[in-house]
Amino acid sequence: MQQLSFTNLVEHILHLPLDEKQELWELLENYLREEKHNGIYQAYREAQEIEGGLFFSSDINELKSSLDD
Secondary structure, eight states: OOOOOHHHHHHHHHTSOHHHHHHHHHHHHHHHHHHHHHHHHHHHHHHHHSTTOOOOOSOHHHHHHHHHO
16 A cells, blocks of 8 residues: 555545545544544553552542542
8 A cells, every 4th residue: 555645645535525535534433433442441451450440439428538548
């Protein structure tokens, strides 16, 4: 595959037919969503590795107390 600079890529996209631009848009949305999901999952995994792991509670006083620890 030929290497394109960002400017050349944008120029090339401008000349695509509308249906191909729409397909590209949908692909990019999916790729971005997947990257964000992976980032969130990675942060979750890193948080699990912290001593004590994650702490969940619906009791506000318990949550406040855990912040002091």
